[in-house]
Amino acid sequence: MNVYSITLAGPAPWGFRLQGGKDFSMPLTVSRLTPGGKAAQAGVGVGDWVVSIAQLNAEDMTHVEAQNQIRAATDSLSLSLSR
Numbered sequence: 001m002n003v004y005s006i007t008l009a010g011p012a013p014w015g016f017r018l019q020g021g022k023d024f025s026m027p028l029t030v031s032r033l034t035p036g037g038k039a040a041q042a043g044v045g046v047g048d049w050v051v052s053i054a055q056l057n058a059e060d061m062t063h064v065e066a067q068n069q070i071r072a073a074t075d076s077l078s079l080s081l082s083r
Contacts, residue, residue, distance in 0.1 A: 001082045003051055006042045008077045014070065015039040018050065021063030028058050028066050030081070044081060051080040 008014055015037020020026040028050040033040045050058045053069040055078065061069070070077060 001049075003080060003082045004043075005078065005080045006039075006044065008038045008042060008079075010073065010075045010077065012071075012073075012077075013037065014077055015041075016044060018063065018066055018070075021066055022060050023062040023064075028061065028063070044079075045083060047083075049082040051082050052078075054078050 013034070015034035016030050016039035017032040018028050019031035020028045030039070030044055030046055030048045030050070033044060033046055050066065052058050053061070053066060054073060056069060058066060
């Protein structure tokens with residue numbers, strides 16, 4: 001797997017949607033990108049796995065926990081992803 005990190009400049013919207021999470025027994029993955037959005041411009045791809053959100057390990061996060069971490073990011077959003 002190829003792990004890469006990005007930092008998106010705030011504020012939201014970040015331009016992506018997640019699916020999965022610990023509560024769904026599947027990894028958090030990018031399910032949709034907004035064409036021309038911040039995530040798409042940073043090279044994020046549909047199907048990429050979320051490794052960490054704001055330096056917090058995303059492996060054990062539920063879907064809502066991941067959403068809350070992303071919502072809490074106002075000035076910038078740092079993500080590590082795996083392709």
